[in-house]
Amino acid sequence: MDLMTRERDRLLHRTARAYGISFTVVSALCLSVPGAVGIDVYLVCLPLYALLASFQFRMGRTLSARWGLAALVIGLGILVLVASPEAAPPGDAGVLAMTILAAASLGSSATALVVSARRLWVLGASFLTTAAVVTALTFRLQDPFETVAVVTLGWLLAALLGVWICSAVPRAVQRIASIGRAHRAERQASELEAQRRQSARLLHDTVLGTLTLLAHSGVGVSPAALRQQSEEDAQLLRQLRLGANPSPSPSAPAALQQPVAETVLGTTLESVKRRFGRMGLEVSWHGTGQLLLPSEVLDAFLLALAECLENVRRHSGVTNAHVTITDDETTVRALVTDSGVGFDLDGVEDDKLGFKESVVGRLAEVGGKARLFSAAGSGTTVVLEVPR
Secondary structure (H helix, E strand, O other): OOHHHHHHHHHHHHHHHHHHHHHHHHHHHHHOOOOOOOHHHHHHHHHHHHHHHHHHHHHHHHOOOHHHHHHHHHHHHHHHHHOOOOOOOOOHHHHHHHHHHHHHHHHHHHHHOOOOHHHHHHHHHHHHHHHHHHHHHHOOOOOHHHHHHHHHHHHHHHHHHHHHHHHHHHHHHHHHHHHHHHHHHHHHHHHHHHHHHHHHHHHHHOHHHHHHHHHOOOOOOOHHHHHHHHHHHHHHHHHHHOOOOEEEEOOEEEEEOOOOOEEEHHHHHHHHHHHHHHOOOEEEEEEOOOOEEEHHHHHHHHHHHHHHHHHHHHHHOOOEEEEEEEEOOOEEEEEEEEOOOOOOHHHOOOOOHHHHHHHHHHHHOOOOEEEEEEOOOOOEEEEEEEEO
16 A cells, blocks of 8 residues: 555545544434433443444544444444334434434444445445434434435535545645655755856856966966966866866865864964965954864855955955954854955946855855945955854
8 A cells, every 4th residue: 555545544534533423422412412312221322422432533543444334333223222112212302313323423434435446335335224224213203205315415425525535635645746846846956056156156266366367467476376376276177077076275276075063263264364475465363263163164254254355465456454353152253354445335236246156145155144344445344254
């Protein structure tokens, strides 16, 4: 039995259980009305009602039709006791209790018996038996045609409820499957977009920066530093060509990803300082020098910091910058400040993606953020924040 069939049968049996127990209680309450039946019959029927409810409860737990058949036998026994010739004739409430018991409480088993041809035969036999017994027992008390009509309507409604559930479950499964497919497609698209953005950041932070430096004849950078930078970029391109998944590090343009739980910030900050020192930018460090951050947060923080320093080196017109690092219980912050030419924030074109992707986007992926303050002729300050 596959999962969908098993879940369908479980839903059918639980629905039949709730349906049957509800009307069993209603029938017992009708039988409790004074004058419905004699006290001796009432006292005998009460345990049988409890037994009937227990069988209906078991039917909802075990997915077995035998508990429904057992409930049918107990229900027919109650009908016989209530209308027994030896007992006093039941009152109107007693007749109503018998009708509810036959049409709804016992008819609830029809909900679970519509799933196969064999069970349909059981359903037909159970219905005919119930209709015949209740009609024979109540023909002196009410119109037999009315009895048959009510019993037929009760069993038919229960059967139609089962048919509706059987048809609804496959449709629900198909919709769930379509939602799953849509979710997988969206996730794949998100992963592809994230990979594309990561590749764009990687090339922007490494190869394109070096090519720009070469285009300007390496002004301000020693030949040895330019040669080392070019060798590291060439290594990155070879890794990409071989299908590796490189991730840029602050001390080199790219390195193969390594799973690191936590890394000491101080050592990598020194690497950033040495890198930009050989590139002609003197960086003055202030504040905390030793912090512990998760590996992915540390990578994003230092790469964003390195990109800010690269922007200082390339665009500020000065050869020094200040980096102040502070932290509290929840956040690590870095302030990158230069006294260069600055720029007008409103004049930045939307297609300038260096700061947007390499700094803002990179920090956002680890729950951080970046703020930029600048004005023409007044230098630039960037505030980087990441969670601890």
